[in-house]
Amino acid sequence: MYPFRNDETFVRNAWYVGCTHEEVAAGPIERTILDKPVVFYRSESGAAMAMHGLCPHRAYPLALKGQVKGDSLQCGYHGFTFDGRTGSCVRVPSQASVPSYKQRVYPVLERGPWIWIWPGDPSLADVATIPSLDEVGFGQGWKYLEPIKFSGIKGRYSLLMENLLDLTHVAYLHGDMGDFDAILQAPMRITEKEDRLTVVRPMQTGWTRFHASIFGDENRFEGGSESASITTFYGPGYITTTGYITSAIEGKEAVDKTIYGDMHFHHAITPETPRSCHYFGMSSRTHRLADKAFDEMLNPFDAAVRKQDVDAVEAIEGHMNQFGEPVVELLVNSDTAAAKLRRLMQRLIDNEQPR
Amino acid sequence: MYPFRNDETFVRNAWYVGCTHEEVAAGPIERTILDKPVVFYRSESGAAMAMHGLCPHRAYPLALKGQVKGDSLQCGYHGFTFDGRTGSCVRVPSQASVPSYKQRVYPVLERGPWIWIWPGDPSLADVATIPSLDEVGFGQGWKYLEPIKFSGIKGRYSLLMENLLDLTHVAYLHGDMGDFDAILQAPMRITEKEDRLTVVRPMQTGWTRFHASIFGDENRFEGGSESASITTFYGPGYITTTGYITSAIEGKEAVDKTIYGDMHFHHAITPETPRSCHYFGMSSRTHRLADKAFDEMLNPFDAAVRKQDVDAVEAIEGHMNQFGEPVVELLVNSDTAAAKLRRLMQRLIDNEQPR
């Protein structure tokens, strides 16, 4: 299945963002993760939990009318109850004994705004491979805003990942949101290490509408600047892109990082089905930390840009489903990073297949 | 196909409720019955009729713009007309002669509020096998209200039947509608006779919110009572369940049946497709016969309860269609009646298959 070699397109042994912290505040929710129904909930003591979303008794969805009882979840149809840590059936209300049965439970970890889930082999789940708060830009000195969620985008996750690996699209798809032409000519430096991928694109650019958006028009500089756009792939479920990482401004001795600081756009991408995905966005930054007006401008701007990507991905997927997958693909230089990612993903997929 | 052994899940040689009396009042209606399009109409002399729903000329649906002419139905596209009793083509407006053609017509019988249809082999249709008004609770001394219709529930009919055969679900799925916990511990006495199945569950119970609903709070009793919940399966298309059939009240010499009378909930279930069904509900009772306020409370209450069942069935079916049919099923003691029904249904299905 496009763009991969075989029908299997999921990397299963990976951490994905399953939901955000506030989504489980009001009770259990169901979400399809890698083509399986999963129920997420918070135990009475506050721990994030995830188990197979259907009751093994009558296949009723546990998130519908399901009630949290301690660490356990009680089905809303006949009251069968399962422990969220072990999966054991702990109660059948119409009888004294319980059958010996283990519901599938998933490794989960709550970190920062995200509740991560490991849909693959539980014995391989290692929380150390989840990107740390510091490295992605949630740590000390960073401020982050509310998540921007798109649950169930009707497009395969690879389309969204490859969108992010070729940012020349910002000059066209997002052309109405700012002047992004500088990216078109920027060289591309790609490094690949331990299943992570970094794309650095250094740019010479003057003040643009996008500079105004993220640094504030009152901080306008004259003349040129040196900056970079950096895209980092932390794994199949997580990518960050940056605003202008500004290293030099013409006529200034140093870049004042309280003004021209760093901004990360977070992209948590989780396969829903082979042809759809969830997309959790967020921005974090090291500058203008107390600027509420900026916060209020930034989140709608960010959401509008992401919505354009979502619309593009859904348009492409919709046409693939109607007309078939591409038989030609006219790849050019700017696709180098996306092509490298595709090979990396293919390798991760292949490594999971039985030989 | 779940929960049956093979792809064939319909019992065809059976009477099903096809529509209710008032549905054909305004003209022909189309309804899918056992995966076939059927047009129901009332002849000019008032007889209920059913025939194949598509005109054999150009496959136009006869219920769209179709006009009743005597016993016949005239197609709204080119005016071809077919007799509802024999199926004969009786008129082609653009020519003097008529082709020799017989449209498929179905055995139908109107009884009480229901228009029954026999979708199987017409030579086997025996109206004596339709449950009589007296036995289901429509006869002398019974009052019934308006039908509660759910046309085209997106769930296979077996899900709705099995829902009714295990009433422990009322304590959870309908838990917000009353206090139904007594059913959880009630023993289950099942009798099977001539393809009918009866489940009696005797209960000791005090006054509950559900007693208040059906008997009226002004008739509250103190202390306990002996009662039973009775479920009767009359065939694949018809099940009744009861309110509290109250046989003894603590501290009273006899149960006053004008107050604590019997109430039947009727469940006519008709397959639409292998994955969907029609559900016609109704309540009938022997007490509070002239109590209009009770009528006005009862029908919305009844409809709300049934809607919860419909929602459950659709949730289960929707998940089956997305994620596949259950591979495990954790059956317990309270599933005994449903399991027996499943075997009975399987036998009826198998008996109709060519050997």
Add this chain to the structure above:
Amino acid sequence: MYPFRNDETFVRNAWYVGCTHEEVAAGPIERTILDKPVVFYRSESGAAMAMHGLCPHRAYPLALKGQVKGDSLQCGYHGFTFDGRTGSCVRVPSQASVPSYKQRVYPVLERGPWIWIWPGDPSLADVATIPSLDEVGFGQGWKYLEPIKFSGIKGRYSLLMENLLDLTHVAYLHGDMGDFDAILQAPMRITEKEDRLTVVRPMQTGWTRFHASIFGDENRFEGGSESASITTFYGPGYITTTGYITSAIEGKEAVDKTIYGDMHFHHAITPETPRSCHYFGMSSRTHRLADKAFDEMLNPFDAAVRKQDVDAVEAIEGHMNQFGEPVVELLVNSDTAAAKLRRLMQRLIDNEQPR
């Protein structure tokens, strides 16, 4: 696939109406033509153009955010640009060179209100086979109104063509729009010549509601008249039907053609998918040319009649998709022309298949 012998139901080497002149006024539009996505646009110099609707780079639909640049169309995702006459890739914004690639472009011709497209082998496209303005009734002395568009009717194109070849349906399907019973008894004279088909049905008829509609009630005649209904099939994509072509009126020496002139109803039918089509309607006439009130009555009347046909076609298709294609078809004398058309279409389809 019904009503044809094989799965292939499209005649590809034919001219079809792809869109109307005003549809491309505001920028590129996408339309599915014979199961392919096509983008139609007008070049900066005003020429109608059509090319494959997806960018070969990332399969993004060119009509979404696409921008016309001279004769070329620029993709709204990454800015790749293709020439509308040759299909050549003429620009990739992120690099100096362009890859050698030819996007599929379609032969198109704008004539009168229609933009025609040839979806078949371009080397066979001959604009001389498009019916001329004079022969269909758009030429000197004819007035035509605004197009009546139905884009993406959920019914195969053959259903709409066969609807038009048996006009006895007007007495029933359109029975509420006028008194059309005269057509039921009219003889049918069919001529077939060079893949065109003409059906003439002479009628004796008095003044009817439909006469009133098209000739005006102030021009009522008493007694009978001689007239004809003429249906002309110009090819798989174009059919005309007529109002009463009135040749004699009882008690009048001659028919005043400024009053009782000719009226053509145009039916441009273009397959969208094997089970859906586009339907572009229009009326043209030689009488009451300056009568604005008539124009304002006529277009809604015409649209309402066509909507009834569309509804019929969609009802038939919907039932076929749900219940399967017809296994019997009760054809009678009035189906002679439709049956002849079906054989003609089958021959055209078969001729395009490899032997």
